[in-house]
Amino acid sequence: MHIIENGNVAAALGVMLCRVNVIAAYPITPQTPLTEKLSEYVESGEMKAEYIPVESEHSALAVCIAASSAGGRSFTATSANGLLYMHEQVQWAAGARLPIVMCVVNRAVGAPWNVWNDQQDSISQRDTGWIQIYCADHQQIIDSIIKAYWLAEKVSIPIMVCYDGYILSHTYMPFDVPDQKKVDDFLPPFNPDYALNPHEPANLNTVTLPDVRLDVRGELAHGYMEIRYLLHEEMRKSLTVAAEAEKRFVDIFGRGGDPYIEPYLCDDAEYVAVGLGSLTYQLRVCVDTLRKEGIKAGVMGIRFYRPFPDIALANALKGKKGVIVFEKALSYGYEGALVSDLKSALYEHLAGTGTLPVVQNIIAGIGGRKIRTEDLTQNLRTAIKGQVTYEPVWIGLEI
Amino acid sequence: MLSKTFMNKDFIEIRWHGRGGQGAITAAKIVAEAAFISGYSGVVMAPTFGTERRGAPVMTSLKISRHKIYDLSAIETPDIIVVFDHLLLDEADVTHGLKPGGIIILNTPKAFETYSLNGYILATADITAISVEAGLPHGIINTGIIGSLAKATNFLKFDMLIKGIEEEFRTRNPEKNSLAARIAYERTVTGG
Numbered sequence: 001m002h003i004i005e006n007g008n009v010a011a012a013l014g015v016m017l018c019r020v021n022v023i024a025a026y027p028i029t030p031q032t033p034l035t036e037k038l039s040e041y042v043e044s045g046e047m048k049a050e051y052i053p054v055e056s057e058h059s060a061l062a063v064c065i066a067a068s069s070a071g072g073r074s075f076t077a078t079s080a081n082g083l084l085y086m087h088e089q090v091q092w093a094a095g096a097r098l099p100i101v102m103c104v105v106n107r108a109v110g111a112p113w114n115v116w117n118d119q120q121d122s123i124s125q126r127d128t129g130w131i132q133i134y135c136a137d138h139q140q141i142i143d144s145i146i147k148a149y150w151l152a153e154k155v156s157i158p159i160m161v162c163y164d165g166y167i168l169s170h171t172y173m174p175f176d177v178p179d180q181k182k183v184d185d186f187l188p189p190f191n192p193d194y195a196l197n198p199h200e201p202a203n204l205n206t207v208t209l210p211d212v213r214l215d216v217r218g219e220l221a222h223g224y225m226e227i228r229y230l231l232h233e234e235m236r237k238s239l240t241v242a243a244e245a246e247k248r249f250v251d252i253f254g255r256g257g258d259p260y261i262e263p264y265l266c267d268d269a270e271y272v273a274v275g276l277g278s279l280t281y282q283l284r285v286c287v288d289t290l291r292k293e294g295i296k297a298g299v300m301g302i303r304f305y306r307p308f309p310d311i312a313l314a315n316a317l318k319g320k321k322g323v324i325v326f327e328k329a330l331s332y333g334y335e336g337a338l339v340s341d342l343k344s345a346l347y348e349h350l351a352g353t354g355t356l357p358v359v360q361n362i363i364a365g366i367g368g369r370k371i372r373t374e375d376l377t378q379n380l381r382t383a384i385k386g387q388v389t390y391e392p393v394w395i396g397l398e399i
Numbered sequence: 400m401l402s403k404t405f406m407n408k409d410f411i412e413i414r415w416h417g418r419g420g421q422g423a424i425t426a427a428k429i430v431a432e433a434a435f436i437s438g439y440s441g442v443v444m445a446p447t448f449g450t451e452r453r454g455a456p457v458m459t460s461l462k463i464s465r466h467k468i469y470d471l472s473a474i475e476t477p478d479i480i481v482v483f484d485h486l487l488l489d490e491a492d493v494t495h496g497l498k499p500g501g502i503i504i505l506n507t508p509k510a511f512e513t514y515s516l517n518g519y520i521l522a523t524a525d526i527t528a529i530s531v532e533a534g535l536p537h538g539i540i541n542t543g544i545i546g547s548l549a550k551a552t553n554f555l556k557f558d559m560l561i562k563g564i565e566e567e568f569r570t571r572n573p574e575k576n577s578l579a580a581r582i583a584y585e586r587t588v589t590g591g
Binding site: 173174282285 | 431444475
């Protein structure tokens with residue numbers, strides 16, 4: 001059934017449809033309406049879950065870690081400084097291999113204080129061992145949450161479902177709310193191999209020595225490095241599992257396609273704009289304009305940022321004249337994090353083949369700076385027609 | 400005459416100007432839903448971000464299209480502006496970017512003739528008084544003003560909007576709210 005609602009409601013409905021058992025969250029703009037909605041669902045009995053109000057984001061994720069360790073499907077959501085405040089637990093959840101799903105409603109980080117959208121918050125968590133999915137509209141928000149639980153529980157890795165604060169969280173648009181029956185078909189109840197049980201006490205994730213050693217049962221147990229290697233290894237493999245999730249989703253719900261990237265007019269494009277989130281949909285409008293001017297441009301939205309779909313991207317961008325990477329975040333002191341990752345993927349797979357595109361980085365919308373479509377188009381046009389700059393170009397910078 | 404303006408519109412941009420607490424978002428949402436049901440598969444409604452305060456001027460963008468909307472950026476050149484409070488005309492640049500020949504829907508106690516049109520089409524009604532007449536508490540005008548919008552444009556069927564109002568307010572005086580819209584529809588003065 002199609003409804004018109006905002007992105008936070010799309011997320012809340014996704015969480016309800018996934019029959020989450022435990023929700024713990026601390027309100028922060030622009031995530032607040034999502035948690036309010038979930039507490040309403042639980043209060044009214046519409047959703048059978050424990051809603052645990054906590055005093056901080058750190059505790060919110062700590063509750064989810066405990067709930068997940070005990071075999072519960074758990075959910076939290078946050079933004080910006082809230083995410084930074086839970087950072088220690090973010091790392092812990094990944095190391096403990098718990099399939100928690102968290103929405104990150106993307107917002108600029110302080111200082112200075114700012115409640116508006118950019119993606120510095122989730123990008124700064126890139127290396128924590130969480131899978132990161134970026135959404136471009138409300139359909140992707142609700143669908144991604146459903147897919148995320150299936151994938152997280154399959155690979156035992158937590159997932160951040162990221163969507164732009166305000167631009168998606170507070171904007172209303174139509175989207176389809178999947179049938180509960182179909183969601184149940186897609187997503188079976190969470191049934192972990194191991195769950196905490198009061199009758200059989202156990203220590204989890206205690207001090208783990210640098211070297212492998214015999215455990216209490218006399219079996220050879222992994223050292224810290226083996227455990228961390230496996231997190232990396234299985235995260236890389238989760239790309240394949242994500243493809244399986246996508247296929248199942250398409251079979252049951254009749255929509256979806258490529259789990260990693262979302263191309264628009266890329267096949268015959270000479271130049272491709274690349275980005276994360278709602279900006280990639282706005283860029284479609286710019287590309288339409290440039291196409292009318294005879295410029296062969298396309299857009300590539302990246303859905304999965306971690307694990308990085310390097311092979312899919314290299315294949316899709318092979319032989320293009322130019323790639324223009326738009327980012328709402330950066331790795332201070334160098335350039336956008338995404339452009340570095342992308343250049344690394346292109347170098348890895350295309351160097352020496354004569355098919356390596358030129359890459360330009362553009363920074364936009366930091367701290368909610370308005371991104372006018374006309375300005376975006378002009379910057380894309382300039383990047384295509386002009387010289388590549390060594391430093392990133394900032395749209396709308398007045399300095 | 401006036402109602403012909405939107406006969407073949409495939410893409411309509413409406414900017415709503417109200418004060419925090421006046422329910423501009425709800426009004427825009429009712430119109431968005433009526434548009435969606437009427438076959439506009441693309442509707443996007445974006446409120447002012449982050450600075451809403453009760454009584455302060457606020458703005459909501461509503462884009463209506465025959466196709467999915469990919470551009471979520473704020474409206475720059477509206478076809479229609481809806482002004483909840485005539486005093487906002489002096490407080491904020493509400494007509495900013497309004498297309499030549501664009502429509503201004505204005506809640507005002509003043510007579511239509513008071514206003515100079517500057518090439519725009521104007522539709523006025525005293526929605527504040529009409530809403531009280533319909534039995535609503537003083538200051539509830541977000542349903543009445545939909546009646547004026549319906550009178551000045553014809554891209555949506557009035558019946559559809561009335562249905563939308565009654566659905567949205569099904570637990571809060573649905574009949575009084577739709578009556579306000581009906582009276583406003585009758586009393587709205589338009590010209591340009």
